[in-house]
Every structure is written in structure tokens, then in C-alpha cells.
Amino acid sequence: MPHTFDLLVIGDANPDVVLGPLHEPLAFGQREQLVSTGMLTLGGSAAITACGAARLGLSVAFAGRIGDDDAGRFVRARLDALGVDTEALRVDPALPTPLTAVITRDDDRAILTASGTLGATRPDDIPEDLLARSRHVHAASYFLMPELAAGLPGLLETARAHGATTSLDTNDDPDGQWDPAGLATVLPLVDFLLPNAQEALALAGPSAVSLESAAARLASYGPRVIVKNGGKGALAYDGRTPLRTRGTPVRPLDTVGAGDSFNAGYLAAVLAGLPPEQALELAAACGALSTRAHGGTTAQPTWDEALAAATRNRENQ
Template identity: 60%
Template sequence: MRDFDLVVIGDANPDVVAGPLSGPLAFGQREQLVAHAGLVLGGSAAIMACGAARLGLRVAFAGRVGADPAGVFVRDALAGRGVDVSFLVTDPELATPLTVVVTTEDGDRAILTAPGCLTATDAEDVPRELLAATRHVHAASFFLMPRLACSLAAVFARARALGATTSLDTNDDPAGRWDRGLLDPVLEVTDFLLPNAAEARALGLYPATGAGPYPRPPRGEGVSGDEVAAPPRQPPTVVIKDGGNGALALRGTRLLHAPAVPVEPVDTVGAGDSFDAGFVAATLRGLDLAPAMALAVACGSLSTRGHGGTAAQPTWDEARAATSDNSERGIH
């Protein structure tokens, strides 16, 4: 038996979340009042790790924090949620990353990140013994960690050789380049690619022309199964998070859709990361693609009930109950 079900590689930082704004963010030294603000654990990888631990997985985290109070906050927050931080490196020179999230009343958000030691995170922070001790390896925030991005294909290949499966959530590319030359070698050793609709479009998974089984979004941010385009490179199974529309994935030549679980969202920060946690947890428990998607959608939806990415993450039983309650909406 392996020591861990899941190793998560990536970003971990404090998030200062404030909002919602009723109008545009004002400059000119204007002060705007919002209903809520909080200091919470952030970072796509960290939120995903906490969600997976909440679902009952044995989770270890690999990455970096600084030798500063923010790093202590992150380490304590992860450990307090049941995540093993034995492999979380303390960088002696660079600061812990810090993110400020400003939310709006329509559910959108602006994200400002000082990357700090993320730029120094690399393959050496993910030792072979850790890869050998886990069933699955998940990486997040690919474009925020340039050194790790260049070596992640080797990390995933080693994990696979040691018997683990792999998944990747690239998250946004702040530079807007979406470098497929950098990403494609990683996709060759990735079992599950977990973008949201906007990221999938930016990664070129939706060419404007062509025929095939993968969905192409219409105008706007949503994804529609009514239009299709040529599939991306294999082998990843691509599961696309589409917010209030649920999720989409391909199985053979059949397009699967899992509808969202109806909730009144308080804060959507980290919902996609909770989705990732649910999908990986369901897959590791042996669920097939369709029920794994449904469970993941439930985890993402339920996580929006509280402020910050981790406060309202569901347990396995809560997610299963929500999936059952939503079953009449169907997966097709």
C-alpha cells in the first residue's frame, strides 16, 4: 500500500479576497467599500489539495513557500486541513507568493499575484521517493512556474513509470502566450487535462474549423456541445469545467455533459480547484468518467457556499448526496 493517494504539485499562498464590487475597480486613490474581505489559503494547487483531503484522500503537497510569516500561514493552513507538508520546501531567499482577489456582483473576479518563490519551484522539489509513494500526481498553475513547466514532463513520466496516474490544471497564463511547445510534452504523459472553458479555448482545443468529437464554444464564455472541432493531442482525457453550465468531456465519440448542482453562490474562488479534487478523488475510488464528472461538479458547486476556496469544500458523503439529488438532471 502506498503512503499517499495523491501528491499535488504547485502554488500555495495566502489570498486576500475582497468584494463584491458593484461597479468597476476605481483608481485615483478612491476608496471603495465592499461587504466582505478575508485572508484565506489560496493557490490552485493548495485549494485542490485541501479539497482532496476533505474528500478522504491521503494527500501530500510539493512546492515552495518563503521563510516569512506568509509561508508559516500557508504551511499551517495546509497541515490543518490534513495535507502532509513534509515535502513543502522553504525557500531561503524568495518570498511566499501572495494573491489579491477582487470579486464582483456578477461572479467575475480580478486576480493580482506576486509570484515570489513560484519562479524557483522545479523538479528537484518533487523527489523520486515521493512519486514512488503515491497513486496519483496532480499539477496546477503550470504557467506560473516556468522552471517546473520545463521539467514537468519528466516528473510526470517518472510518476507514470512508478505506477501513478497524472492530471494537470494549467490555470491561466498571465503572459497570454499559452505556449503549446512547452505544454505538449507534458500532455503526452498526462492522463487528465482539467481546464475551464476559457482556458480550453486559449489552449487551442477549439479550432474555428474542422470536424471531430471535441466541443467548440459559441460566442461568450460558455461551452456548447452543439458544435464540434478537431480533438487535441492525446492521450489526456479532457474534462472541461464550464461554471454554471456544469462540465463536458469526451468518451469515445460520445460527448458527456454533467449539469451544475443548483446552489446560491457566495464566492466562486477556487471552485474549479474543488472540481479537480472531486474528479481525482472519484477516479481514484474507481468511478467511471460520467459519475466522476458528476461528483466533481458537485464538489465545485458546493465549494461556492462560503468565502474563500476551502471554507465550504464538501466531504465525500456531502458530494455524493448532492450528486444523487442532482441525478434527475442527468448526464448525457
Template identity: 65%
Template sequence: MAHSFDLLVIGDANPDVIVGPLRTPIAFGQREHLVDSGSLTLGGSAAITAAGAARLGLRVAIAGRVGDDSAGRFVREALAERGVDTSALAVDPDLPTPLTVILTQDGDRAILTTPGTLAATTATDVPAELLTASKHVHASSYFLMPKLAAELPRLLRLAREHGATTSADTNDDPAGTWDPAGVAALLPETGFLLPNAAEVRHLAGKPSAREAAAALASRGPAVVVKDGDQGAFACADGEVFSAKGIPADAVDTVGAGDSFNAGFIAAMLAGMSLGKSLEFGVACGGLSVRAAGGTAGQPTWDDVLVHLARTGTDPA
């Protein structure tokens, strides 16, 4: 089946304001804090994944919703500049574009997000013709868009019926409920589940990330777990695969997991094995931390191949 796009990403797109690192705890009472740096960048898990995949040479479209405001225009322009098709990024006339402020401290971060259009995003924002015209469909930030989440299994099923492979990265759940029933409905339609180590434990209700990944994998998808500087591992068909992290002098780790997603998906679409796709994804995530923000440091396909060759890894 001919496909117009290699990848359709469904989900969130917003500006990120990244400031830090904080040297002391935040004090209210109109106290002013000075930090070393601040940047305004393209954010949202879906947007960062889409930008990373386009940087790797994939034909990428994004579907979601932004506001009719300067933040929405910033997002659309930033994605278009990176080669992402934004024709399905709907403009809401009433609600504002989401905004995220990220505070960094000691290698960790706090994330503050105003939902804006996220809660209003629905399945009608995802054109059926894009689902059927894409080789792979990836959904991000499941818990931020409850109306879309309720229909996501149906959307992924439609894509699969037209020959697509599928993946999802639920990201964090601000409510802390982790929606067991909704996730249970999502798993059979998801070829690859892409949580981080903390998220997979919450999703499965298990204390160990590997135990949690195995439990979720038994319910359908290959479960691919991002484990920070330890690299990544995957559970699929009763087997466990792993890839070591790469040494990196991180400027900013924001979006590294989304860059991993882009690399992993690109590698799988190129026909690499699950183990090699893990290594490729780890390289993409690790190389992305070279610059501030989620997209400025994202590598090209050749960047990744050079890195893998330098470390003695055969990407074939």
C-alpha cells in the same frame, strides 16, 4: 504496488485576500472603496485542490515552494490543519511567498498575484520518493512556474512508470502565449487534462470549447472541461461525456474549479466511471461555493453522496 499517498499535488500555495463585491469601477488617485466583505484564506490552485481532496478523505501530500515568512507559515499551517502532508513544501530563505488579491464584481473576478517563489520553483522541489509513492499525481498552475513546467513531463512520466495516474490543470496564462510546444510535451504524460472552457479554447487555439477539447484529447489525455454553472464535459477515446451544473446560491466562486479537480480525482481513484466522476466533481465544485474562499465550503465524501442522492444521481 503499495502507495503511501493517494494523491500528490504539485504547484502553487499562497494566501488569498478576497474582497468585494465592487459596486463601481476602481478609481486611482488614492480613492477609497468600501466593499461588503473581505477574507484571508488559503489559496493557490494546488493548495485548494490538495485541501479539497483531503476533505474527501484522501491521503494527500503537496510539493512546491513558499517563503520563510508569515505568509508561508500561514499556508503551511492551513494545509496541515486540513490533513495535507506539507513535508515537501520547501521553504525558500530568500524569496517571499506568493500573494494573491481577488477582487469580485457581478459574479466575475480579477486576480492580482505577486509571483514570489513561483518563478524559482523547480523539479528539485518535487521529491522522487513522493512521485513513486503516490497513486495519482496532479500538477496545477503550469504557466506560473516556468522552470517546473519545463521538467513536468519528466516528473509525470516517472510517476506513471511507478503505477500512478496523472492529471494537470494549466490554469490561466498571464503572458497569453499558452506555450504550445511545452503543452505538446506535457499532453502524452497527462492522463487527465482539467482546464475550464476559456482555457481549453486557448490551449487548442479553437473557438469552440468542445472542438478544442476533442482536438487535445486526440493527442493523448482525457480532456475534462469545467464549464461554470453549465457543469462539465469530457472528451476521451472519441466519446463525449457531460454532467449538468447544480443550482447554488454562491457566496464565493473562488476555487470552485480546484474543488472540482479534487472531487473528480477522488472519484476516479474510487473506481467510478468517467461520467460518474464528472458528476462527483461537479457536485464538489458546486458545493464549495457555499462559503467565502476556496476551502471553507469544500464538502466531505458524505456531503457529496447526500447531495447526489437528493438529486437522484447514482454515484456508483
């Protein structure tokens, strides 16, 4: 079957309410605290990655689940407006669309999520013909969707059987368990694993005492491991040769979704046939440039913008 889409993204999509920066501890006791910025924007690691990839010029489809409510209609409208195909975005008749509040402070943030439809998202929400028609399949927020996570090996096997490459960004585990048994069945089916530094160390377990050792441990399952490390750049390890980039210097306005924009850049670079070092540099540029405005999708770069930033950064290193 010919490929219709460059990229299929599976996972979470929800409105984000982003407030901040907060310059003092979050207060209870019915105290009202004022911040300089607040916005309603599209959130969810999978959704932000999908939009970033579409902005970079890829044909992108999204599969997941929302509620039959205003929040769900907002999610679909934003994905559609940003160039993402939403035919496989299912509507749950009973559960609400997830909702996330993000409180920013300095270069950190607190995240509160009402899970809504996330726990009900299932493997059969992902049409097999869509897996067959996509060059690459990316899954996100593994720990927020346990039913989908349990069926992820089968989905990735199907995608690979139709010639697709695969990737995973687990994101954080709110329970702090990191499911080593489940991941041991998933990671051998993943071509690219895209954690941030904290997640890489947690996924690798207590034997990992550095990002390099964490990447090596995770790469032993099979994937190329690409570790995002914020302003310090990124590390890629394929089990043989570590690659590093210092990243793109930028004065961030809002880092929400930067890692997801990095994901989009890396996948777009790989699908364009860029060599690993250049893919890492372009991904870092995408992550950095996305911080130029508030919200995860507002400042996502075009391909030409990202390529120019990556080239400048390479010349200055």
C-alpha cells in the same frame, strides 16, 4: 514501493486576500472603496485542490515552495490543519511567499498575484520517492512556474513508471502565449486534463470554435479532457464519447477556488473507481458546494455531502 499517498499535488500555495463584491469599477487616484466582505484564506490552485481532496477523505501530500516569512508559515499551518502532508513543501531562503489579491464582482473576479517563489520552483523540489509513493500525481498552475513546467514531463514519466496516474490543470496564462510547444510534450503524459472553458479554448488554439472542438483537439494528445463551465456544468471527452453534466444548482456566495474543488472531486471519484459519468457529476457537485462560503477551502464538501448532491442532481435531470 507501496503507495503511501492517494494523491500528490505539485504547484502553487499562497495566502489569498479576497475582497468583494465590488459593485463599481476599481478606482485609482487614492480613492477608497468599501465592500461587504474581506478575508485572508489559503489560495493557489494546487493548494485548494489538495485541501479539497483531503476533505473528501484522500491521503494527500503537497510539494512546492514557499518563503521564509509569515505568509509561508500561514500556508503551511493551513495545509497541515486541513489534513495535507507538507513534508515536501520547501522553504526558499531568499524569495517571499506568493501573495494573491482577489477582487470579486458579480460572478467574475480580478486576480493580482505577486509571484514570489513561484518562478523559482524547480523539478528537484519534488522528491522522487514521493512520486513513487503516490497513486496519483496532479500538477497545477503550469504557466506560473516555468522552471517546474520545463521539468514536468520528467516528473510525470517518473510517476507513471511507478504506477501512478496523472493530471494537470494549467490555469490561466498571464502572458497569453499558452506555450503550445511545451504542452505538446506534457499532454501525452497526462491522464486527465482539467481546464475551464476559457482555458480549453485558449489551449486548443484558434481552430477550436466550440468547447466540443477544443476538447477533441486536446484529447488528441492523449488525455481525457474535463472542461469546467461554471453554472453551465461540465464536459468530459476521452476522444470517443462526450459526457456532459448540467452541474449542481446552487446560489453561490463566492466562486473563488470552485474549479479547484471540482478537480479534487474528479480525482477522488476516479481514485474511488467511479465510472466517468458519475465522476463528472461528483466533481460538479464538489465545485458547486464549495461556493457556499467565502474563500476557496471553507465550504469544501465531504465525500458523503458531494455524493448526496450528485445523486440528487442526477435524479432531477
